[in-house]
Amino acid sequence: MDPKSFRRKLRKNQTHAETVFWQLIRTSKFLDLKFRRQHTIGRYTVDFYCPKVKLIVELDGSYHDNVGQSIYDHERDEFLKAKGYRVIRLKNDAVLQYPEVVLEHLKVFLGMNDL
Numbered sequence: 001m002d003p004k005s006f007r008r009k010l011r012k013n014q015t016h017a018e019t020v021f022w023q024l025i026r027t028s029k030f031l032d033l034k035f036r037r038q039h040t041i042g043r044y045t046v047d048f049y050c051p052k053v054k055l056i057v058e059l060d061g062s063y064h065d066n067v068g069q070s071i072y073d074h075e076r077d078e079f080l081k082a083k084g085y086r087v088i089r090l091k092n093d094a095v096l097q098y099p100e101v102v103l104e105h106l107k108v109f110l111g112m113n114d115l
Contacts, residue, residue: 016092017093017096018059021102022037024102030113034050034051034052035049035053035057036050041056041078041083042080044080046058047059053086055085055086055110056085060071060073061092086109090105102112
């Protein structure tokens, strides 16, 4: 499957947490930052990407607790960080249960908690 079709498929079949998070940040709702969904960087497709601050947001469900997946995620994150991206992983449950806290956590991560 070509990358464009793959991204389209991911957007069409996003998780409930991804839908909720997208509603929180889309159309520059969060700190006037524009985000992209399912954006390809190198050989990886990330959940959410903000080019202005080179931020990658990954939403993780219980699947990411698997040891093999955890190792893959770590290697992937290190690759992206080495390319100058900032990577943050958020739990799906946190997005669904505490969306305001998640946004505050993102502000702190970006050093914009005074805004």
